[in-house]
Amino acid sequence: MSFVLGVVLFALALLISIAWHELGHMWAAQATGMKVRRFFVGFGPTVWSTKRGETEYGLKAVPLGGFCDIAGMTPYDQLAEEDRERAMYKQSTWKRLVVLLAGPAQNFLLGFALVVVVGLGWGLPVLGDAPVHATSVGCVAPSTHPDGTLVDCTGPGPAVAAGVQPGDRILAVDGQTVSGSTDLITRVQQSTDSVRLTIERDGVQQDLTVPVTQVQRMTRNPDKTLSPVEVGAIGVGLEQTTQNHYNALTVWGGAASFTGDMFAETYKALIALPSKIDDLWTAVTGGERAVDTPVSVWGASVTGGQAVEHGYWDVFFLLLISVNFFLGAFNLVPLLPLDGGHMAIALYERIRDTVRGWFGKAKAGPVDYYKLLPLTYAVVAVMGAFMVLTLTADIVNPIQIF
Numbered sequence: 001m002s003f004v005l006g007v008v009l010f011a012l013a014l015l016i017s018i019a020w021h022e023l024g025h026m027w028a029a030q031a032t033g034m035k036v037r038r039f040f041v042g043f044g045p046t047v048w049s050t051k052r053g054e055t056e057y058g059l060k061a062v063p064l065g066g067f068c069d070i071a072g073m074t075p076y077d078q079l080a081e082e083d084r085e086r087a088m089y090k091q092s093t094w095k096r097l098v099v100l101l102a103g104p105a106q107n108f109l110l111g112f113a114l115v116v117v118v119g120l121g122w123g124l125p126v127l128g129d130a131p132v133h134a135t136s137v138g139c140v141a142p143s144t145h146p147d148g149t150l151v152d153c154t155g156p157g158p159a160v161a162a163g164v165q166p167g168d169r170i171l172a173v174d175g176q177t178v179s180g181s182t183d184l185i186t187r188v189q190q191s192t193d194s195v196r197l198t199i200e201r202d203g204v205q206q207d208l209t210v211p212v213t214q215v216q217r218m219t220r221n222p223d224k225t226l227s228p229v230e231v232g233a234i235g236v237g238l239e240q241t242t243q244n245h246y247n248a249l250t251v252w253g254g255a256a257s258f259t260g261d262m263f264a265e266t267y268k269a270l271i272a273l274p275s276k277i278d279d280l281w282t283a284v285t286g287g288e289r290a291v292d293t294p295v296s297v298w299g300a301s302v303t304g305g306q307a308v309e310h311g312y313w314d315v316f317f318l319l320l321i322s323v324n325f326f327l328g329a330f331n332l333v334p335l336l337p338l339d340g341g342h343m344a345i346a347l348y349e350r351i352r353d354t355v356r357g358w359f360g361k362a363k364a365g366p367v368d369y370y371k372l373l374p375l376t377y378a379v380v381a382v383m384g385a386f387m388v389l390t391l392t393a394d395i396v397n398p399i400q401i402f
Contacts, residue, residue, distance in 0.1 A: 006308025006316065010301045013320050015041065015063050017110060017327065022068040024106030025099055026055075029070045032095040035086045038069035064297075070099070073342070075366045089366050093350040100339045100346070107328030111262070114321045115255045122314035123245040124254055127261040129179045134159070134168045134199075136237035143216040148226055157235020162210040164197065164236060171205065172198035181240040188212060189231035210234045266325045269294075270333070280389050283397040291399055296387060299394030306402050315401075336369075336376040 019041045026036050035054055040046075042060030049058025060066075072079055072087020079087055088096060118124060140157045141150035170184060171177065174196050178184045188195055191212045198207050212232035219229045246254045276293050283289040295303065300323060307315040334344040345367050353363040 003305045003309040006305030007301045008305075009308065010304025010316065010320065011063075011297070013304075014297060014300065014323065015066075017107065017320070017324050019066045020106050020110055021103045021327065021331070022066045024102035024104075025068040025070065028099040028102035029068070029088070030055075032091065032098060033086060034088050034091065034095070034099065035071040035083050036068060037071055038067070040069075041066040043067075074369045076369060093346050096346040097343055100343045103339055104328035104331045107324040107331075108259075111321045111324040111328070112255060112259050114317050114324070115258055115262075116251055118314055118317050118321070119244075119246045119251040119255050119258070120248065123243045124258045125243050125318070126241055127258070127265055129177060130181075131241045132170045132178055132181050132184055133239050133241070134164055134166055134170060134236050135239045136166055137164050138235050138237075140213045140215060140233045140235040142213075144218050144228075146218075146226070148218040157233075158211040158213055159234045159236045162197075162208045162234075164199065164208060164210065164234075165201065168199040168201050170197055170199055170236075170238075181238040184238065188234055189217075191232045195232075195234065262321070262325050263329075266322075266329045269326065270329055277386070277389070280393045283393045284389065286397075289393065289397045289399055291401070293393065293399070294386075294390050295399060296391040296394050298391055299398060302394070302398060303401060310402050312402075335379050336372055337380065341376075341379075 022039065022041075026039050029036050037054070038056045038058070040049070040056075040058045040060050042063045043065060044060045044062040047059045047061050049056055051057070070088050071077065071083045072089050075087075075089050077087070077089075084090075088099065115124065137159045138157055139153035139155050141153040143151050145151060173184060173187045175198070176187075178187070192214065194209055194211045196207050196209050198205060212234055214230055215233045216228050217231050217233075218226040221227055244254055273294065279290045279293045283293060300319060304316050304319055307313070307319065331338050332340040332343075334340040336342070336345075349364075349367060356362070356364060
């Protein structure tokens with residue numbers, strides 16, 4: 001029952017996020033003197049509507065989005081005579097840009113508000129490379145018992161002799177930045193001679209050469225049995241900072257830093273989006289589903305339901321945060337029919353008319369959207385195919401987080 005509740009709640013949260021995006025467009029259009037004819041949540045047949053002022057508000061039968069109908073968004077929009085001077089395409093460039101930016105900005109604002117909530121309630125995870133600190137330094141157990149526990153050992157270990165101290169932050173191994181404690185352990189275990197640790201102590205970085213001792217450890221086989229292997233060890237206990245906790249005063253700085261990291265991660269995800277097509281196809285055709293592949297609305301809702309089912313409300317909200325940041329950033333891509341495409345046209349018209357003015361020429365007319373239809377249809381077709389592929393992957397081979 002909690003799973004179903006989580007799915008419904010996450011789907012509702014997605015719908016609210018989209019409606020919030022469209023509200024940004026509406027409020028900005030109204031504030032800059034444009035006419036908003038309709039604001040609806042959902043698509044398809046109208047379930048309910050009411051008119052307040054010059055705007056009709058309502059709900060549609062299919063709750064898969066929403067729209068804000070601004071009069072004259074393109075020159076081909078049917079307009080009443082009294083609305084012609086208020087048409088969006090006739091407004092100054094800054095007004096058009098404000099209206100177009102307001103939608104993505106709403107998603108970013110909602111994402112930041114949720115970041116603050118998560119920071120206060122659960123703490124914020126560390127994105128990217130998580131800091132790794134030495135919690136202890138000591139002897140190196142030469143082997144393990146059959147159950148995998150370490151045998152007793154005595155004397156100083158290699159790390160002690162090299163000068164590693166508890167509290168040191170380990171930044172790199174042999175000049176390569178470590179991404180976490182697992183990465184650090186793997187590199188040390190694969191070494192047979194020595195490793196050069198780059199550490200930070202009291203704000204000062206230094207390199208320490210640490211001899212590596214070969215020891216016997218247990219590895220887990222696919223059938224869950226244990227087998228002995230020989231690996232390198234240096235005698236350091238590690239702690240990885242994976243989550244930062246805040247109070248009502250410190251959460252704002254933490255939220256701002258986390259939001260900056262989210263922007264960086266979202267940008268990376270957008271750039272990597274085309275490369276994920278092959279991974280999605282592999283997942284659909286029976287291969288392994290990579291955890292960093294995109295998910296559809298259905299897949300995100302199912303993951304949100306699983307988070308609620310397991311009691312991980314912080315994961316629920318973090319997933320919703322990532323969706324809002326991605327939704328806002330994706331809409332800024334300069335391709336029609338996205339907000340970024342309309343922004344690109346507005347900027348092009350402004351630059352074009354400025355250049356014409358330098359040569360004493362009059363302003364040209366609005367960009368002919370009909371000439372851009374083939375490109376627009378191509379973008380819509382690619383987006384539609386990508387959504388179908390993602391949805392199929394989420395149905396036949398969903399990402400397993402829990």
